[in-house]
Amino acid sequence: EGINLQRAHLMVNYDLPWNPNRLEQRFGRIHRIGQTEVCHLWNLIADETREGDVYRTLLEKLEQARHALGGQVFDVLGKLQFEGKPLRDLLIEAIRYGDRPEVRARLTQAVTKTFDESHIQDLLEERALAHDSMDASRVFRIREEMERAEARRLQPHYVESFFLEAFQRLGGTAKLREARRYEVTHVPGPVRNRDRLIGIREPVLPRYERVTFEKDLIAPQGQALAAFVCPGHPLLDATIDLTLERNQDLLRRGAVLVDEGDSGTQPRVLFYLEHALQDASMTRSGERRVVSKRMLYVELDADGNTRHLNYAPYLDYRPLTEDEPGVEAFLDRPECAWIERELEQKAQAHAIAEVVPKHLAEVREPKLALIDKTEAAVKDRLTKEITYWDHRAAELQHKEEAGKSSSRLNSREARKRADLLQGRLQKRLEDLKLERQISPLPPVVLGGLLVVPMGLLAEMTGRGSPASTGPVDTQASAARARAVIMDIER
Numbered sequence: 277e278g279i280n281l282q283r284a285h286l287m288v289n290y291d292l293p294w295n296p297n298r299l300e301q302r303f304g305r306i307h308r309i310g311q312t313e314v315c316h317l318w319n320l321i322a323d324e325t326r327e328g329d330v331y332r333t334l335l336e337k338l339e340q341a342r343h344a345l346g347g348q349v350f351d352v353l354g355k356l357q358f359e360g361k362p363l364r365d366l367l368i369e370a371i372r373y374g375d376r377p378e379v380r381a382r383l384t385q386a387v388t389k390t391f392d393e394s395h396i397q398d399l400l401e402e403r404a405l406a407h408d409s410m411d412a413s414r415v416f417r418i419r420e421e422m423e424r425a426e427a428r429r430l431q432p433h434y435v436e437s438f439f440l441e442a443f444q445r446l447g448g449t450a451k452l453r454e455a456r457r458y459e460v461t462h463v464p465g466p467v468r469n470r471d472r473l474i475g476i477r478e479p480v481l482p483r484y485e486r487v488t489f490e491k492d493l494i495a496p497q498g499q500a501l502a503a504f505v506c507p508g509h510p511l512l513d514a515t516i517d518l519t520l521e522r523n524q525d526l527l528r529r530g531a532v533l534v535d536e537g538d539s540g541t542q543p544r545v546l547f548y549l550e551h552a553l554q555d556a557s558m559t560r561s562g563e564r565r566v567v568s569k570r571m572l573y574v575e576l577d578a579d580g581n582t583r584h585l586n587y588a589p590y591l592d593y594r595p596l597t598e599d600e601p602g603v604e605a606f607l608d609r610p611e612c613a614w615i616e617r618e619l620e621q622k623a624q625a626h627a628i629a630e631v632v633p634k635h636l637a638e639v640r641e642p643k644l645a646l647i648d649k650t651e652a653a654v655k656d657r658l659t660k661e662i663t664y665w666d667h668r669a670a671e672l673q674h675k676e677e678a679g680k681s682s683s684r685l686n687s688r689e690a691r692k693r694a695d696l697l698q699g700r701l702q703k704r705l706e707d708l709k710l711e712r713q714i715s716p717l718p719p720v721v722l723g724g725l726l727v728v729p730m731g732l733l734a735e736m737t738g739r740g741s742p743a744s745t746g747p748v749d750t751q752a753s754a755a756r757a758r759a760v761i762m763d764i765e766r
Contacts, residue, residue: 280305280308281305281306281308282305282306282307282308282309282310282311284306285306285311285313285314285315285316286306286315286316287302287303287305287306287315287316287317287318288317288318288320289302289317289318289319289320290320292319292320292321292331299317299319303315303317310501312495312497319331319335321335329380330384333384430507432489432490432506433489435489435505435506435507435512436456436489439489439505439512439515440458442515442516442519443460443467443515445519446464446466446467446515446518446519447462447464447466448460448462448463448464448467448515449461449462450487453486454493454496454499455493456488456489456490456493457486457487457488457493457496457499457502458486458487458488459483459484459485459486459487460483460484460487460511461483462482462483463480463481463482463483463484463511466518467480467511467514467515467518468480468482468514470514470517470518471510471511471513471514472560472561473560473561474513474514474517474559474561478510479510480510480511480514481511484503484511485500485501485502486499486500486501486502486503487502487503487504487505487511488502488503488504488505489504489505489506491504524722527548527722527723528722528723529723530723530724530725530726531595531725531726532595532596532603532606532725532726532728533590533593533594533595533596533725533726533727533728534593534594534595534596534600534727534728534729534730534733535592535593535727535728535729535730536593536594536730537592537730538727538729538730538731539729539730539731539734540729540731540732541611541729541731541732541735542577542578542611542729542732543578543606543609543611543612543615543726543727543728543729543732544575544576544577544726544727544729545575545576545577545615545619545623545724545725545726545727546573546574546575546585546589546590546724546725546726546727547573547574547575547576547619547620547623547624547721547723547724548571548572548573548721548722548723548724548725549571549572549573549574549623549624549627549719549720549721549722550569550570550571550572550719550720550722551569551570551571551572551627551631551632551635551716551717551719551720552566552568552569552570552716552717553566553567553568553569553635553636553639553640553714553715553716553717554566554567554714554715554717555567555710555711555712555713555714555715556709556710556711556712556713557707557710557711567639567643567711567714568635568639570635571588572584572627572631572719573585573586573588573589573590574623574626574627574631575589575727576619576622576623578611578614582622582623582626584626584627584630584631590725593727596728600733600737601733601736601737603726605736606726606728606732606736607726609732609736611732612726615726619724620721620724623721623724624718624719624721627719628718628719631719632716632719635716636714636716639714640714643711643714644712644714647708647711647712650708651705651708654701654704654705654708655701655705658697658700658701658704659701661697662694662697662698662701665690665691665693665694665697666691666694668685668690669687669690669691669694670687672685672686672687672690673687
């Protein structure tokens with residue numbers, strides 16, 4: 277144990293460990309990131325021996341549990357107890373009293389009961405950081421959320437197109453080496469410096485041997501491993517942040533877009549805002565860490581109605597063409613007389629009252645549940661390690677006082693390890709306490725645009741008005757369509 281052997285893919289266990297959890301730990305030496313072959317493991321046991329029979333039964337039950345639970349049994353191997361005893365005690369008992377039929381039957385029953393599927397499932401649920409059990413209503417709700425997320429997901433080719441152009445504008449160099457795989461030969465200083473301000477994970481490197489935007493192209497056979505550039509990757513995050521800083525004023529200037537689905541004559545104003553949630557932990561730049569950030573879209577009309585629109589409503593609109601009236605022509609129309617500077621404050625107030633609480637609730641509830649599970653797991657693991665090294669330090673001290681010192685480890689070193697673990701536990705609990713303190717920031721208006729209905733544009737250009745008389749609410753229509761499909765599938 278303790279070394280990386282991903283260049284090998286076959287493992288033979290000649291000496292089986294007392295703790296079955298070590299089987300998975302040993303296998304993990306070859307089954308690692310970078311492994312390209314299918315890994316196989318053989319466990320050799322002493323045939324026709326009492327302890328061999330117990331271990332064979334254990335391995336057979338382990339294999340059955342693996343098939344039933346999809347491999348999750350290995351996540352809790354270290355937690356398994358055989359009638360309250362570790363495997364070591366069970367094997368010693370088999371060696372001493374395995375000739376007795378009643379003892380042999382009891383040992384077999386202990387192994388069978390330990391690997392009962394419901395018992396292992398309870399352990400998995402206890403230790404899981406996310407619950408997998410869901411009722412039917414939650415399944416349908418999550419399915420609907422997944423469909424929405426897929427619909428608004430940034431496709432890899434969009435990320436690729438944006439990154440290559442933005443990165444080049446910032447002075448970076450990316451060269452195509454294989455299909456959809458690039459070599460980044462130079463990352464400019466401003467991008468690396470920006471990562472030092474906003475980065476909270478791995479740093480931006482001066483160069484990348486390969487980057488890709490498709491998961492399937494990360495490690496093709498016979499080719500170099502590529503970094504997967506997607507939202508959250510430090511190189512892309514730094515590029516986005518720097519691009520936004522340099523071009524933020526373009527959003528504030530606003531725009532005019534045409535809603536071809538609205539044959540009316542009343543224009544609307546659409547504001548886009550950014551809203552973030554933060555916890556009390558700090559980034560490297562000394563600022564509080566942002567745990568969630570969303571774009572909000574608030575639309576206002578001449579009647580004073582205000583509503584929140586989901587997920588990039590501007591995609592349903594088009595820009596003005598060269599032969600259509602300009603911005604001033606629309607603003608001079610009596611239909612636009614209601615547009616004033618106070619609309620920005622109204623949009624912000626609506627977001628604070630209606631949208632921010634929902635955003636906070638959606639993020640806080642699962643986040644706090646995850647922190648609770650993480651805290652319990654951290655306490656359980658580190659407390660056991662601290663107890664072990666405290667006990668080990670006491671044992672070594674007694675031996676040293678008796679003149680039996682060890683050249684490999686002394687009591688002072690064992691005590692030092694216990695103190696380090698105690699410090700780690702305290703630090704981790706303090707970090708989790710800071711992560712619990714989730715609070716919303718005020719939404720920031722990034723810009724706005726004038727939405728011109730097709731009916732008003734047709735009236736101004738004399739092209740005739742379309743037949744329909746009202747705006748088409750595409751988001752409401754999509755929601756009704758999803759509801760109909762879900763009802764049919766139920």
